[in-house]
Amino acid sequence: MKKIKVLVAKAGLDGHDRGAKIIARALRDAGMEVIYTGLHQTPEMIVEAALQEDVNIVAISILSGAHMTIFPKIQELLKKNNREDILISGGGIIPKEDMQELQKKGIGRLFGPGTPTNDVIDYIKSAFKDVLYA
Amino acid sequence: MFYTPDNLKEFDYYKNLGDPGVFPFSRGIHPAMYQGKLWTMRQYAGFGSAKETNTRFKYLLSKGQTGLSIAFDLPTQLGYDSDHPKALGEIGRCGAVVDSLADFEELFQDIPLDKISVSMTINAPALIILAMYIALAEKQNISLNKLQGTIQNDILKEYLARGNYIFPIKVSLKLCIDLIEYASLNLPKWNPISISGYHIREAGANAVQELAFTLANGITYLEEALKRNLKPALFLKGFSFFFASGNNFFEEIAKFRAARFLWANILKEGFKINDPDLIKFKFHAQTSGSALTLQQPLNNIVRVTLQALAAVFGGAQSLHTNSYNEAISLPSEEAVKLALRTQQIIAYESKITETADPLGGSYYLESLTLEMIKKVKAYLKVIQEKGGVISAYEEKYFQTEIQESAYLIQKNIEDKKEIIVGVNEFKEEEEEIFKFQKISSDLEEKQKEKLNLIKSQRDNLKIKEVLKEIKENAKDSLNLMPLILKAVKVYATIGEICGALREVFGEYALREF
Numbered sequence: 202m203k204k205i206k207v208l209v210a211k212a213g214l215d216g217h218d219r220g221a222k223i224i225a226r227a228l229r230d231a232g233m234e235v236i237y238t239g240l241h242q243t244p245e246m247i248v249e250a251a252l253q254e255d256v257n258i259v260a261i262s263i264l265s266g267a268h269m270t271i272f273p274k275i276q277e278l279l280k281k282n283n284r285e286d287i288l289i290s291g292g293g294i295i296p297k298e299d300m301q302e303l304q305k306k307g308i309g310r311l312f313g314p315g316t317p318t319n320d321v322i323d324y325i326k327s328a329f330k331d332v333l334y335a
Numbered sequence: 336m337f338y339t340p341d342n343l344k345e346f347d348y349y350k351n352l353g354d355p356g357v358f359p360f361s362r363g364i365h366p367a368m369y370q371g372k373l374w375t376m377r378q379y380a381g382f383g384s385a386k387e388t389n390t391r392f393k394y395l396l397s398k399g400q401t402g403l404s405i406a407f408d409l410p411t412q413l414g415y416d417s418d419h420p421k422a423l424g425e426i427g428r429c430g431a432v433v434d435s436l437a438d439f440e441e442l443f444q445d446i447p448l449d450k451i452s453v454s455m456t457i458n459a460p461a462l463i464i465l466a467m468y469i470a471l472a473e474k475q476n477i478s479l480n481k482l483q484g485t486i487q488n489d490i491l492k493e494y495l496a497r498g499n500y501i502f503p504i505k506v507s508l509k510l511c512i513d514l515i516e517y518a519s520l521n522l523p524k525w526n527p528i529s530i531s532g533y534h535i536r537e538a539g540a541n542a543v544q545e546l547a548f549t550l551a552n553g554i555t556y557l558e559e560a561l562k563r564n565l566k567p568a569l570f571l572k573g574f575s576f577f578f579a580s581g582n583n584f585f586e587e588i589a590k591f592r593a594a595r596f597l598w599a600n601i602l603k604e605g606f607k608i609n610d611p612d613l614i615k616f617k618f619h620a621q622t623s624g625s626a627l628t629l630q631q632p633l634n635n636i637v638r639v640t641l642q643a644l645a646a647v648f649g650g651a652q653s654l655h656t657n658s659y660n661e662a663i664s665l666p667s668e669e670a671v672k673l674a675l676r677t678q679q680i681i682a683y684e685s686k687i688t689e690t691a692d693p694l695g696g697s698y699y700l701e702s703l704t705l706e707m708i709k710k711v712k713a714y715l716k717v718i719q720e721k722g723g724v725i726s727a728y729e730e731k732y733f734q735t736e737i738q739e740s741a742y743l744i745q746k747n748i749e750d751k752k753e754i755i756v757g758v759n760e761f762k763e764e765e766e767e768i769f770k771f772q773k774i775s776s777d778l779e780e781k782q783k784e785k786l787n788l789i790k791s792q793r794d795n796l797k798i799k800e801v802l803k804e805i806k807e808n809a810k811d812s813l814n815l816m817p818l819i820l821k822a823v824k825v826y827a828t829i830g831e832i833c834g835a836l837r838e839v840f841g842e843y844a845l846r847e848f
Contacts, residue, residue: 214409214425216498219539222738223745240498270424314629314662315758317749
């Protein structure tokens, strides 16, 4: 069985990656293949890694408030490379109205503080249940 | 479960505690503690433009805050100007934007620099930011020996936990000591470093790791300063510390008391520094940001109150109380006022300030303090055996410790071994909606215009010369501060100066995969 492949990415200048690392580990423990980019990644670097690693999902962690710039930029770059099939999801300090606006633009689910890691795992598994996961 | 004198068999009052104000300062660094002087109420603040942050500062001062603490935005913290591609979307989001001295002039408009103490959370470009503050004071004819405040300048914890580094670690450490040296000779009332456990804790460390790693960093800075032949009598008074105050009430109090005991003993035994004034452990505390919940946000007011209380029982010299809506945004004006009022109620109404170290002698607290000291010493020994902080970091010791702890904490919450009210127990369906701070959408454009204006009005020939001088001398200079000061005075920008240094020193890049 092929594993779901996830790129966990820290976008922008924000250095807080406690959440990103916890998510990376939880997804790994749930049987997915996880790559963590490390800090200070530009949208270009993230998309390049996503293409190179041929992931199913890009999970962005962002706490700096730059989400309204970064999510659309990643989406645009993936589109340019004809990889709209890669799901963009993520989490961090993102106000609800911003989450709704991003989701309207086609970004996947975004998770806020206090989310159990199982909610994220279930979401990813259900998004790819037909394709990959038993 | 309860505690009795049996838990304190090794305990000796004079060895373990001493009176308040007396070595080893476990009970506090002043004999009268808060009866002599209350802690400084210092709310970390900054967002948007320098002007907006100046307005927030004045608001806080008008509500009775007694010191300022500046948050800078991420491009500033990483040495990028507002027109740098990497600054896109980040300007003014996590703090005030600063490109040049012109922004500093607005940031401190109508604030008397000789009367109010100012704390600055800046690390990688700390020399540049302090130079701007000095240049501003000189422009206002304020004598440097009147400037009071703290600059964080704790670069090691950026590598361990916070992630806002620019240069390779050894270069960064050299720049950090440059600042300590310059301040110890020119700014007698300034704390040139605030050695921070806060970010280590927030990254997931437990209280023991927070204290141990912070003390290890403190020892490293002390050793580096001594290698530079700096005089402890001149620089050690400026060593200050910064800790988180989390949910575990008694453990936090024990941590603060243990910190004072350990630092004083390490300096006395390990470094033969005996002057009591030099080995007093001064600290700022901030309530734990990661303990705030998005769910039922008003509950955060109660959490913050308990955490602030622990910091006060622990003998903090200054305190920031978080605002209840910070799990979702920068705090709104009414929320930050309430956080400040929380401190004022503790200070003026609760009467717990009437005696120094009111909990001293408690079987339970003293046992916890002894245990904390023991556990921290064990960590310090491991770090020493690894060859010190930098070599332990290079073998990913701290990162692994912190990650393991963070994951355990998360697991414990998910398994309900730790109860977080409103998150994994006593949950409610309705999500409460509350006001939060917004950043104006035209800020980026306005700031870029301002930057262009500054660049068109200054003497660009001088800028070229001074940047060239920085590049030529960066590697061999004994201390870069005088050159950086020269640059900021002619309105060289933070991006230009850091850019010059990046060319010389290169950047530090950590690859995770």
